[in-house]
Amino acid sequence: MTRSAQTQSIVIALDGPSGSGKSSTSRGVATRLGLRYLDTGAMFRAMTWWMLEHDVDVHDAEAVAAAANRPQIVSGTDPSAPTITVDGTDVAEAIRGTEVTGAVSPVSAVPEVRARLLELQRAVIGEGGIVVEGRDIGSVVWPQAELKLYLTADAGARAARRALEEGGSDVAATEASLLARDKIDSSRTTAPLTVPEGAVHLDTTPFTLDEVIEKVVALAEAAEGIG
Ligand SMILES: Nc1ncnc2c1ncn2[C@@H]1O[C@H](COP(=O)(O)OP(=O)(O)O)[C@@H](O)[C@H]1O
Numbered sequence: 001m002t003r004s005a006q007t008q009s010i011v012i013a014l015d016g017p018s019g020s021g022k023s024s025t026s027r028g029v030a031t032r033l034g035l036r037y038l039d040t041g042a043m044f045r046a047m048t049w050w051m052l053e054h055d056v057d058v059h060d061a062e063a064v065a066a067a068a069n070r071p072q073i074v075s076g077t078d079p080s081a082p083t084i085t086v087d088g089t090d091v092a093e094a095i096r097g098t099e100v101t102g103a104v105s106p107v108s109a110v111p112e113v114r115a116r117l118l119e120l121q122r123a124v125i126g127e128g129g130i131v132v133e134g135r136d137i138g139s140v141v142w143p144q145a146e147l148k149l150y151l152t153a154d155a156g157a158r159a160a161r162r163a164l165e166e167g168g169s170d171v172a173a174t175e176a177s178l179l180a181r182d183k184i185d186s187s188r189t190t191a192p193l194t195v196p197e198g199a200v201h202l203d204t205t206p207f208t209l210d211e212v213i214e215k216v217v218a219l220a221e222a223a224e225g226i227g
Pocket residue numbers: 016017018019020021022023024025161162164165204207208209210212
């Protein structure tokens with residue numbers, strides 16, 4: 001098989017808690033290897049944005065389940081310019097707001113939401129050639145991925161990174177918010193955040209983003225015999 005054919009079919013699955021570096025690492029790795037990129041968290045955020053827009057009570061699992069098939073969510077997969085639309089509206093910015101962040105974990109725990117997005121995620125992955133990040137990629141969405149990674153970092157480091165990204169938000173409040181989300185994401189019954197079988201566990205606390213990207217690229221090259 002040629003180098004490009006191998007690279008084009010690989011699926012790299014990155015899972016882990018908030019702020020561990022999944023999005024930035026995935027985008028960097030996809031860019032380096034010429035792969036597509038899918039942010040599944042953005043899809044759960046888009047679903048949550050739609051629920052809030054349509055006055056669905058996000059803590060009422062039955063109401064959320066009943067509406068889960070209604071939003072039309074479309075994800076772009078260019079790592080240099082990821083896009084996401086809901087019913088044709090660009091929500092890339094709106095889904096990062098505190099309202100969506102505060103509501104996304106309960107919405108993500110609803111099995112009907114997960115089933116709907118699982119179908120969309122598998123359709124986007126298709127023939128592969130993609131880096132996919134989330135909470136259940138290596139365990140549920142694509143367990144057959146050629147390379148699976150579980151990224152972590154100390155809670156303090158994750159909160160400091162996220163607060164910096166948000167333009168100097170309060171680090172203690174950011175840490176409390178992400179730990180609350182991690183707790184719900186890890187304890188739900190359907191597809192909880194977990195270390196997937198066969199995943200390489202990478203603690204990113206002591207490394208710069210570039211160092212983490214370098215490590216993942218090396219693992220991908222070793223997995224596929226490319227490079
Ligand atoms: N290894 C790292 N060292 C320092 N900062 C990092 C590292 N990895 C990511 N970051 C920064 O931390 C923030 C959160 O990273 P992100 O990729 O969004 O995490 P996640 O997708 O896991 O929530 C971003 O501002 C990103 O640039």
